[in-house]
Amino acid sequence: MKKTLLRFSTIAIIGLTTVTAFDSCKSGPKDADIETSIAAKTNETPALTATVKDGVATLSGMAKNEEEKTQYEGTVKSIEGVKSVVNNITVAPPAPTAAPVEVATxxxxxxxxxxxxxxxxxxxxxxxxxxxxxxxxxxxxxxxxxxxxxxxxxxxxxxxxxxxx
The missing domain is CATH 3.30.1340.30 (Histidine-containing Protein; Chain: A;)
Structure with a gap:
């Protein structure tokens, strides 16, 4: 009986170890694949770029306005494999308005x-x-x-x- 219990315990431990090892081998998408997905979904904004390292996307570039910056970040966050986003995008300053030409009455x-x-x-x-x-x-x-x-x-x-x- 002790031998049967010992065999059963050994088989159970080996089985759990194998399952855990195989499960940990499964990883998310590779950084290059994530970057490709980002480029495909954000091709309308070539002035903005994203690099990925260990699932963390770092955004950079110059956005036209705050809305474009926020929208780009949201799009990148929604991509599978992106764990977090570091947003280094700057917003372009508004164009200066020309001073009106002064003309005498x-x-x-x-x-x-x-x-x-x-x-x-x-x-x-x-x-x-x-x-x-x-x-x-x-x-x-x-x-x-x-x-x-x-x-x-x-x-x-x-x-x-x-x-x-």
């Missing part, structure tokens, strides 16, 4: 042009839709002075139709 521009051309009796100026048109005759040496005065009023455009002496 019509009344202020007309008054300013009249004042700027008062020292040049041979020059006439008209203002239409923010565009200043200069007509008449002027000495070449005085052109720079006149143009500086008119440009300082910030019109949309200056059309120079002056005849220079």
């Amino acid at each position: 019509a009344d202020a521009l007309t008054t300013g042009v009249t004042d700027a051309t008062k020292d040049f009796p041979t020059v006439t100026a008209t203002v239409a839709d923010g565009v200043v048109t200069l007509n008449g005759e002027l000495e070449r040496s005085k052109l720079k002075q006149l143009m500086e005065r008119v440009q300082s009023l910030k019109p949309k455009k200056v059309e120079n139709k002056l005849k220079l002496k």
Whole structure:
């Protein structure tokens, strides 16, 4: 009886050891397979990448916004074999908005042009839709002075139709 019990115990121990050994040999997907799965599911976001080591996915790259960053992380977490995710993705700063161009109002521009051309009796100026048109005759040496005065009023455009002496 003791021999039967001893044989039964030995067989049971060997059986349990074998089952445990085979069970521990089973592992999840390899890191390279996980990376391939990530690339296949996230091919719409080439600016973002993932590397996998021991089942831990490390995300990197530049996302357009916070939503894209979160969505990419969620997609990677859902892939079989990913144990955890380290999210090193940065969000791109918003593009700077261009400062509006300052253009003088019509009344202020007309008054300013009249004042700027008062020292040049041979020059006439008209203002239409923010565009200043200069007509008449002027000495070449005085052109720079006149143009500086008119440009300082910030019109949309200056059309120079002056005849220079």
